[in-house]
Amino acid sequence: MEPHIQIKNVNAYYKNTQALKNINIQIPRQQITVIMGPSGCGKTTLLRSLNRFLELDEGTQLQGKILIDNQNIYDRSAEVIDIRKRVGLLAQSPYPLPMSIFENIAYGIKIHNIKDSKKDIEKTVQHYLELAGLWEEVRDRLHTPAGELSVGQQQRLCLARGLAIEPEIILGDEPTSALDPISAQHIEKRLIELKHLYTIVIVTHTLRQAKRLADYVIFMYMGEVVEAGRAEDVFLHPKQERTQAYLDGIF
Amino acid sequence: MEKKWHRRNISELIIKILMAISFAIVICSLGMIVWTVLSKGLPALTLDMITKTPKGGYYLGKEGGILNAILGSLLLASGGTILALLFSLPTALFLETYSKNTIWGSQVRLALDVLWGIPSIVYGAFGFIIMLAIGLRASLLGGILTLALLELPIMTRAMDEVIRQTPRDLTRAALALGVTKAELAFQIIVRQTIPGMVTAVLLAFGRGIGDAASVLFTAGYTDRIPNSLLRPAASLPLAVFFQLSVPFPEVQQRAYASALILTFLVLFISIISRLIVWRMNKFTIK
Numbered sequence: 001m002e003p004h005i006q007i008k009n010v011n012a013y014y015k016n017t018q019a020l021k022n023i024n025i026q027i028p029r030q031q032i033t034v035i036m037g038p039s040g041c042g043k044t045t046l047l048r049s050l051n052r053f054l055e056l057d058e059g060t061q062l063q064g065k066i067l068i069d070n071q072n073i074y075d076r077s078a079e080v081i082d083i084r085k086r087v088g089l090l091a092q093s094p095y096p097l098p099m100s101i102f103e104n105i106a107y108g109i110k111i112h113n114i115k116d117s118k119k120d121i122e123k124t125v126q127h128y129l130e131l132a133g134l135w136e137e138v139r140d141r142l143h144t145p146a147g148e149l150s151v152g153q154q155q156r157l158c159l160a161r162g163l164a165i166e167p168e169i170i171l172g173d174e175p176t177s178a179l180d181p182i183s184a185q186h187i188e189k190r191l192i193e194l195k196h197l198y199t200i201v202i203v204t205h206t207l208r209q210a211k212r213l214a215d216y217v218i219f220m221y222m223g224e225v226v227e228a229g230r231a232e233d234v235f236l237h238p239k240q241e242r243t244q245a246y247l248d249g250i251f
Numbered sequence: 252m253e254k255k256w257h258r259r260n261i262s263e264l265i266i267k268i269l270m271a272i273s274f275a276i277v278i279c280s281l282g283m284i285v286w287t288v289l290s291k292g293l294p295a296l297t298l299d300m301i302t303k304t305p306k307g308g309y310y311l312g313k314e315g316g317i318l319n320a321i322l323g324s325l326l327l328a329s330g331g332t333i334l335a336l337l338f339s340l341p342t343a344l345f346l347e348t349y350s351k352n353t354i355w356g357s358q359v360r361l362a363l364d365v366l367w368g369i370p371s372i373v374y375g376a377f378g379f380i381i382m383l384a385i386g387l388r389a390s391l392l393g394g395i396l397t398l399a400l401l402e403l404p405i406m407t408r409a410m411d412e413v414i415r416q417t418p419r420d421l422t423r424a425a426l427a428l429g430v431t432k433a434e435l436a437f438q439i440i441v442r443q444t445i446p447g448m449v450t451a452v453l454l455a456f457g458r459g460i461g462d463a464a465s466v467l468f469t470a471g472y473t474d475r476i477p478n479s480l481l482r483p484a485a486s487l488p489l490a491v492f493f494q495l496s497v498p499f500p501e502v503q504q505r506a507y508a509s510a511l512i513l514t515f516l517v518l519f520i521s522i523i524s525r526l527i528v529w530r531m532n533k534f535t536i537k
Contacts (some may be wrong), residue, residue, distance in 0.1 A: 020511070037393065053423070053426070056423070058352055081429045081430075081431060082426065082429070083429075084426065084427060084429035085287045085428075088427065089427035090421075091420065091423065091424060091427070093420065095418070095420040095421050095423070095424040095536065096424075096536055097421070097424065097425060097439060097442075097536070098421070098439070098442040098443040098534045098535050098536050099442065099534055100534065107428070108428045108470075110427070111428070111429070111430060111434060112429065131481040145533050145534045146534075146536070147534070147535070149537060158424070161428065162427070162428070165428060165429065171434065
């Protein structure tokens with residue numbers, strides 16, 4: 001199957017330091033790809049380059065091409081709003097919008113004109129809250145402030161909010177690291193359920209989580225991709241010494 | 252166990268005492284101002300004061316009230332505040348979303364800070380010159396324009412400081428959803444910072460309604476109720492000033508009553524706005 005995302009000759013700089021060094025990888029469609037590696041290896045930078053978030057920080061620069069369905073998202077004609085609609089993000093710690101639970105989901109639907117009528121929007125909100133596994137807990141208090149939910153619930157709300165704008169790709173920047181174990185498990189379960197619908201790219205620094213989730217693995221070290229491949233290959237028969245060392249817990 | 256006295260305990264004690272002293276000074280000053288205005292103003296505060304305009308001989312101690320100044324002040328200050336808001340809100344949001352960390356942004360902030368510090372009489376003189384140039388006489392409109400100028404830097408900078416407190420994670424979360432910068436500004440940041448925004452507006456309104464110097468030349472003064480944008484309008488600070496400079500004790504007492512009315516107006520408007528904010532505040536993400 002044709003890869004969903006192709007990263008070609010990507011170099012990224014943060015002021016004077018090079019954060020990504022000549023990255024060339026392909027990310028498969030409708031699978032979970034896990035980017036792993038020790039702190040500061042550039043895995044978050046790589047993830048943030050996929051929804052054009054890198055440019056939000058002063059002094060960052062990116063060279064090369066990132067193709068989503070053969071369209072370069074760094075092309076001049078590429079519209080950043082459309083890219084971020086296609087590529088959703090689940091952040092490290094959940095941040096609801098300053099609105100009600102209902103409005104948090106409905107907001108994205110409205111700004112992207114996905115649904116028009118009030119009834120359709122209500123149905124869509126319910127659908128995505130169910131998909132994120134939150135509906136039963138909030139159905140009676142849809143119009144209360146989203147900030148009153150627990151952190152674990154907030155992360156599922158953020159998942160629903162992201163899904164509601166119909167992305168093709170979901171990025172997760174250590175999406176469970178701020179959660180308690182049970183909420184984290186909840187999110188992982190959702191991601192596995194969702195992978196037949198979306199291409200999912202997750203950054204994690206916990207090896208065990210990588211092993212639980214990954215279909216495809218990218219191992220990074222010091223700004224470079226050391227090894228990338230199918231999960232069972234990388235975990236069981238790593239080709240590179242550095243990958244083996246990381247798997248053995250030497251880093 | 253016997254309590255040990257460290258140097259750190261002593262320095263904490265000193266700081267606590269200093270805090271208590273400054274708190275006491277603040278409370279006492281406020282109390283004294285309120286007491287002075289109340290004790291001198293209350294005896295003269297009659298129903299006539301707030302329901303009638305000055306009649307002939309009012310400034311000699313005869314009948315009438317300052318309804319003209321109450322209405323004039325409300326119109327001047329609310330007109331100026333609304334006008335200032337129309338420009339401040341977009342400016343403050345623009346500073347955060349479009350020109351964050353740019354040289355332009357910091358230049359604009361510097362300019363606004365300087366403007367904030369300019370005495371209001373200068374605004375009055377400036378407004379007066381502009382009015383002469385465009386052929387406008389001392390009028391409600393002239394006063395509103397000048398007050399808007401006076402309030403603009405205060406409101407913009409106060410809003411700017413509030414907007415800068417917007418959590419970065421929140422703006423990132425919104426941007427990840429694919430919002431435009433304008434949507435981010437008007438739909439997300441404004442909702443998140445609404446309590447602070449209202450405070451900024453109140454701060455500017457309070458400055459506007461209490462200022463005498465800027466409306467002295469630009470709005471003029473009249474004993475009539477303001478009925479046209481192009482006619483002069485009275486204001487409470489000037490009412491206080493004029494009555495206080497009359498050598499009759501009855502009239503001077505009415506000056507304190509006018510000050511009392513001004514104080515209550517500001518207090519009343521603050522409380523109402525806080526109540527509104529309190530209702531809107533619950534969606535803010537802490």
